[in-house]
Amino acid sequence: MRRPAYVTSGRYAPPSARRELVAVSADGARLHVEVHGDEDAPPVVLSHGWTCSTAFWAAQIRDLAQDHRVIAYDQRGHGRSPAGRWYTTAALADDLLAVLEATLAPGERAVVAGHSMGGMTIMAAAGRPGFAEHVAAALLCSTGSARLVAEALVLPVRAGRARTRITGAILGSRAPLGPVTPVGKHVLRYATMGPAATPDQVEACARIVHGCPTGVRYAWSQVLAGLDLEANLTALTVPTAVIGGTNDRLTPILHARALAAALPDCAGLTELPGMGHMTPIEAPEAVTRVIRELAARRPAQHRSDTNQGTPKEKTP
Template structure:
């Protein structure tokens, strides 16, 4: 059940490798399991609000606007695959502080960014688990999506799970609309932070 009132987000100063400032925010108490939330194409950190509401009492959640989205500029080279993975690496480094590892949760483009970044041994060493949701939005059922598209997403989810490095626990959420809810995403994150 969502919290009645969530404390305001705390800003996190992050600069990517090329100097692009990334809008990032912290939710939840320090000293709790850390989770980095990476949104999908055409979204922003606000996409994660329903999930943050469910987890902020007992998780440190780090949501950021992906390059060229929300309050993060596109930067000098724009949102290339390399820039997006460097951005995730910068956010992970900035949020860890004295922590060892964090769970990485991604939607669509965010899921692909995580899979690219976790191939870097440094990122992999600081990743406690991965939650991949190869879907357009976690906050609501996928209205208007036909069964053929849902099955394609399910196959994509299975393929994403197959390419994740074996050393990193990975949970892939996909399938019919009823499985892709904020509660399901929050439950998946809780499973990875235990």
């Protein structure tokens, strides 16, 4: 029997949701959404990265749901969200806005946190009317806005055309990852995590990443290879914090520093020494703390504060 695409025990096992729903995006893509915590608590929305799923946020969900309404969703093609027809940064933005509309009351605003491709989702959505209506503050975690392949450090060789070409071929491979094995975990740890990553952290990441369908992984890799969202940063005017790991090989710390310098309202840059790309799992307390600081600095509205009823839920 095939193991589930997440660990089932320990702090990185995803908790059961209070409720689940389906949000329908602009092109008809159907997105699996989970809501955790008290329905009347201030909302936090979590957007995961490439090859991940809602399970990636297990530690944050478990902590934040004690006093927040935590909304997490599977990006199209990931987790329990079926593959969509289109894979573009515009689709990422459409999907986030569909989730916000399906889960928040009119005018209700949330803290939105995105890891890796989830951070790119936030950048892609910045400037949209629905984003302005529903987002009070944002977190860009282990992410970048452009030049991802050229600046990745997966290959320990000098920067240049050869490294960029080979890195692109590796990250954009159509080869299936297959079952989780000791060799597979070793490769994943080297490419995506810091040297201090524990065996349970590596296992949690490996299960999630290996669970992503090969075709979906490839389709999004092509989008990320050509990513250029730098022009969108000026539209990201809400208070926005940035987190990066100093040992991140996929989005090296120079990306986090560049984002912090370019944001109109940077709420702080947190550099995590020795951490790799999978910071929500490698450093769960640090990531959760920044989300809480954003919520305290610019409190998200409670649903009752909007006094405009509840959102229209989109269900199967």
